[in-house]
Amino acid sequence: MSLVHEIDYGTPASKAERTVTLSIDGRPVSVLEGTSVMRAAMDAGIQVPKLCATDMVDAFGSCRLCLVEIAGRPGTPASCTTPVAEGMSVSTQTPRLKQLRRGVMELYISDHPLDCLTCAANGDCELQDMAGAVGLREVRYGYDGANHLKQAKDNSNPYFTFDPAKCILCSRCVRACEEVQGTFALTIEGRGFESKVSPGIGEAFLESECVSCGACVQACPTATLIEKSVIEIGQPEHSVVTTCAYCGVGCNFKAEMRGEELVRMVPFKDGKANRGHSCVKGRFAWGYANHRERILKPMVRERIDQPWREVSWEEAIQRVASEFRRIQGQYGKRSVGGITSSRCTNEETFLVQKLIRAGFGNNNVDTCARVCHSPTGYGLKTAFGTSAGTQDFDSVEQADVVLVIGANPTDGHPVFASRLKKRLRQGAKLVVVDPRRIDLVRMPHVEAAHHLALRPGTNVAVLNALSHVIVTEGLVDEAFVRARCDWDDFSEWASFIAEAQNSPEQVALVSGVPAEAIRAAARLYATGGNAAIYYGLGVTEHSQGSTTVMAIANLAMATGNLGRPGVGVNPLRGQNNVQGACDMGSFPHELSGYRHISDDATRSMFERLWGAPLDNEPGLRIPNMLDAAVDGSFKGIYIQGEDILQSDPNTQHVAAGLAAMECVVVQDLFLNETANYAHVFLPGSTFLEKDGTFTNAERRINRVRKVMTPKNGHADWEITVLIARAMGIVMDYAHPSEVMDEIARLTPTFAGVSYARLDELGSVQWPCNEAKPEGSPIMHIDGFVRGQGKFMITEYVPTDEKSTGRFPLLLTTGRTLSQYNVGAQTRRTDNVVWHQEDRLEIHPHDAEQRGIADGGWVKIASRAGATTLRALLTDRVAPGVVYTTFHHPMTQANVVTTEFSDWATNCPEYKVTAVQVGTSNGPTEWQEQYRDQADRSRRIAIEAAE
Ligand code: SF4
Ligand code: SF4
Ligand code: SF4
Ligand code: FES
Secondary structure, eight states, X not given: OOOOOOOOOSSOXXXXXXXXEEEETTEEEEEETTOBHHHHHHHTTOOOOOSSOOTTSOOOOOSOOSBOEETTSOSOOBTTTOBOOTTOEEESOOHHHHHHHHHHHHHHHHTSOOOGGGOTTTTSOHHHHHXXXXXXOOOOSOSSSSOSTTOOOBOOSSSEEEXXXXXXXXXXXXXXXXXXXXXXXXXXXXXXXXOEEEETTTOOGGGSSOOOOOHHHHHOSSSSEEEHHHHHHOSOOEEEEEEOSSBTTOOEEEEEEETTEEEXXXXXXXXXXXXXXXXXXXXXXXXXXXOTTOOOSOEEOSSTTSOOEEOOHHHHHHHHHHHHHHHHHHHOGGGEEEEEOSSSOHHHHHHHHHIIIIIISSOOEEEGGGGTTHHHHHHHHHHHSOSSOSOOXXXXXXXXXXXXXSOOHHHHSHHHHHHHXXXXXXXXXXXXXXXXXXXXGEETTEEOSEEEOOOTTOHHHHHHHHHHHHHHTTOOOHHHHHHHBOHHHHHHHHHHHTSGGGSHHHHHHHHOOOHHHHHHHHHHHHHSSSEEEEEOHHHHSSTTHHHHHHHXXXXXXXXXXXXXXXXXXXXXXXXXXXXXXXXXXXXXXXXXXXXXXXXXXXXXXXXXXXXXXXXXXXXXXXHHHHHHHHHTSOOEEEEESOOHHHHSSOHHHHHHHHHTOSEEEEEESSOOSGGGGOSEEEEOOOGGGOOEEEEOTTSEEEEEOOOSOOTTSSOHHXXXXXXXXXXXXXXXXXXXXXXXXXXXHHOGGGTTOOHXXXXXXXXXXXXXXXXXXXXXXXXXXXXXXXXXXXXXXXXXXOOSOOOOSSSOEEEEEEOOTTOOTTOTTGXXXXXXXXXXXXEEXXXXXXXXXXXXXTTOEEEEEOSSOEEEEEEXXXXXXXXXXXXXXXXXXXXXXXXXXXXXXXXXXXXXXXXXXXXXEEEOSSSOXXXXXXXXXXXXXXXXXXXXXX
């Protein structure tokens, strides 16, 4: 194996359509108009020396190393800033150019430490390479004069260092931060000889606006900005391209290794979701894979109040098989079930649901998508016929208006956010619909045209009001609706939406959003050109989650914003493989490809291939499994890669359900909160230790490639296979590619997918089949999958969860950039420097009324439970609304969330909980107990590791 080297073309690719032909060093070359001479030369196989140019950012023309001569033009222009022209004749290697370049390099080297042999970048330094390329043999200027060699190093960022003594002021880092990441954290401070790169105004990196995305580190041609892991471990020797296991953006990375040790994760420029960019999680937060708290040996115990006992894999697997068979013998076939994981691969998820359907003989399988995007599946399938988003991420580059509702992309989907911000800086308009003033509302060079700061729980009302304006002001795209949608449904919907109850003036009363703002946002969305909607859990996690998704679909259909680039309805999926987990048949009523279990033809196809009869009745959803456990009819569960005690609502109820079961099997990396109720713990594997695929929010199937041997002995898919075999179920797979072959055989939308195809194309967006062998970047181009688009009546029904005299504030929840979900992985990395605890955001006015000080402890109570955390006073939230993250188990925000859920899918109503907030002396009794228990678990893990 060797390092995967991606060519740096020096300047970005042109998007023009016309081709021009020129000659470079006598070689003819045809390139797109607007291409730089430097890039054209690369296309012709000629490398022009360069330092300040890199193809991730626009050319700058500062280093003067890339000079060329052009016939008929005076001087020696920089090839990076000179566009090609028809018939141009370029020379890149003349005696004059060679001399000029050597002179430039000599000046650079005269103010650069000559410690190449001990420098961490030795062998991966462009300055070193260029010195060789231009034939620099001597430096005539000594080191006695003024120089920058004594400048202090900044080690404040946990993941990379900044050594200004090595800086050549090429400004690649500054431009990467601006153009790629869109944070504008870096500047060139001072003038002339005093110029230097500075995070903020002379701040350390950690104190600055830097979000640690790593774009500047990647752009830096020297060791000025370099990963600490490279300094510690050394230069990588080989690499494997794989996919980030955090969020639904699905960024591709090169995992660069030295032996069996991971040195760094470098974003892959050919990655079609991320196009070479990354966020702090995928780029740097992989240390959890080696964390000492990771459990590597299987453990069992008879009762949950007993200590764990380490056992062999054979004993653990036998225990699982015999317990599930015993329970089924005693309590019936439907007394057991399982939960698949949106963190695991498609292949692993497919096998877990196969184990349950074909092995357990029931359909009691569900997934954590239940608690996040199940309304997306339901709503979009109803409206369009497919349970998935309509676009690829590239599509945003053609959007003119972007409506972001119930999503916080800069924190939740950072790499997509960077692409969105770039488009906004180019002039696209933004509408934000969110109770909280998320960063996108106003940040450097981005400002929303409208921020509709609605009261939590009123999404449907506001979306209806937007449609009301479109219908009543004649802004409907009637040609689109007549051609593509069911006209009768539309007419019925249009009469409903035109009713006075849906007018902005009426909706203003319930949502708190001024009517004029709603009208202006609707007009912009309907008339501003290509309009795209991006949404997140702030849409789905409501009692009207499915209705909201359908209201979004109505809005897009009514304005004809579907079926082409730049438009569409785009759910921003939370976890890395939440789309895939749903696609693979993780819901109790659906087989892979969203086909109902009661469909005889589909079921018999599975039965024939699996050699087992399948139950035609939908099984239990997660909340129903827990209810049945409390009632005594559900006794055993296999949970792969989920922590339902922390991630599901109403923690006490989840705990009661788990405690009532006779066999709880948890398969995970760490002893998570759910494992406190487990009888068998099966150590899981990380994404670095297995082969498989993840499907991101764009329906893109990305390869996950094994980078290192599983530390626990087995990849997660192998563990499921072992359980199946111990239960007498045939599962003969030598490699996950064979599981994908089976998925393709059984699932029409995956029929063309194979590992060979993925290796050939890099990734593919389903549907991928005979009709679409290269996949489907944009859906519903010629017609909706269901035939005609279906308008649904979306009546606003206020949630039963209302603020009252006793619980006067509305709590809503969300994520922060550096942490991920319940924090099991990110809390075990240096990302904790940015988020050490969950805080309660509260408006200063509400805080003052309650005597709450910034940083003071507060108790937050709902009718479900209470917890304490510290307060953060901010006007990001409106008066009457409070907000927190849920990354730390000590906070357990879900103790206060209630049992209310989406009417169609049971997705919990996490985003609206009526609460009271008051001052507190510190953690509650259960939090103290929890801390003791967590300390005990941690000790067990560490002792086991030692
Ligand atoms: S790490 Fe990212 S945000 Fe921070 S300075 Fe570099 S490019 Fe900017
Ligand atoms: S830190 Fe690196 S990328 Fe930035 S100006 Fe200095 S040498 Fe160039
Ligand atoms: S944006 Fe998401 S997929 Fe990409 S690196 Fe960050 S966490 Fe990973
Ligand atoms: S690479 Fe062209 S001026 Fe620096």
